[in-house]
Amino acid sequence: MDAKTAPRRFSPPHAFHRLRVRLRSLYRGDSPAAVRFRYSVICIDLAIIAFFIAGPMLREQWVFLTLDYAIAAVLGVDLAARALTYPKxxxxxxxxxxxxDIFIWLTLLLPEIFLNLGFLRVARLWTLVHSEFFWRTIGRRYDDTRWEDVAKAGANLVTFVxxxxxxxYASFARIHPGIAGYVDALYFTVAALTTTGFGDITLPGxxxxxxxxxxxxxxxxLFVQLAQTLFRPNKVIWPCPSCGLLRHDPDAVHCKACGQLLAIPNKS
Known part of the structure; x- marks a missing residue:
């Protein structure tokens, strides 16, 4: 068998390189397959975030730890795959x-050690909406300035809540009689956050x-930030080549800071 007819064999370094190229094309590419893959990952992320929100109410169930370790495995694979898409x-x-994200993964991998810090897992919503991965996918269909700002401000508020x-809940449940369950803690947070102050649930000391x-x-x-984002005039992101001003009116011809001629694409 000569060299031309011999079967090709891939060395481990070559196979690893092909894996990184494939992952980079899926996580950062623009092909239909890559976009479908990223939409699938985002849907899985949203389902995981829903589990994090419901986690305190499911903690006593036998299935909780099973789901906890399964999600830890999924997030571990996702973190490793994203790391491989970077050259360094x-x-x-x-x-x-x-x-x-690494801290959230550790709380899933070691739930007994990080039991009282499990509420921080909801920060996965913040990391998802603020990630380049999310906007490379969602931004293909929506305006990448208006919707991005609104979504980020909304995610900040929901994550904080x-x-x-x-x-x-972790600090006062079963200690303070007013916080009998997770819904009571949520009720107190929303009442305090909106400064409604009904007074039926107050934290002691x-x-x-x-x-x-x-x-x-x-x-x-956070409410003011969200309101400003919703009601301020729409802007587009287009760096001025002269002064570097990033945001301009959609129909701007000249930079309002330095007067430099702009060439903002007009979709209409």
Whole structure:
């Protein structure tokens, strides 16, 4: 058998390189198969986030740990795959959302150690909506300025609500008679965040008052941020080649900061 007819054999380094190229095409490519793959990953992420939100109510069920370890396996594979799409691991690790995802994965892998920090898993919603992966997929169909800003502001608010709820539940459930379950903690968080202040559930002591103050201040800040995003004039992201101003009116011809002529594409 000569060299031309001999079967091709791939060395482990070559096979590993092909794997990285394939993962990079799926996670970052523009082909229909890559887009379908990313939509599938996003749907799985949303289902996992729903489990994180319902987690405190399912903790006593026998199936909880089974789902917990299954999700840990899925997130572990996803984290490893995303890391392989980067040319250098150090570049991947420099991103703050990566460290949040790694911490969430550790709470799933070691649930007994991180039992009281399980409420932080909801931060997966924040890392998903703020990820380049999410907007490379969703941004193909929606405006990447208006919808992105609104979605990020909304994700910040929703993430805060459920993180604060989980913290109140972990700190006061079965200790304070007003917090008998997760729904009570959610009710208190929303009442404090909106500064409604019904007064039927209040946290005891100085520590409870400080938590209430923090929830109220953070809630007002996040509501204002979301309102500003919803009602401020629409802008497009188009860096000015002269001064670097990033946001401009959709029909702008010149940069309002330096007067540089712009060439913003007009879809109409």
């Amino acid at each position: 691991l150090s570049r991947w690790l420099r991103r703050p959302v990566v460290w949040v 459920f993180v604060a709820t989980g913290f109140v 100085t520590w409870g008052r400080l938590i209430s103050i923090g929830v109220m201040i953070s809630g007002i800040t």
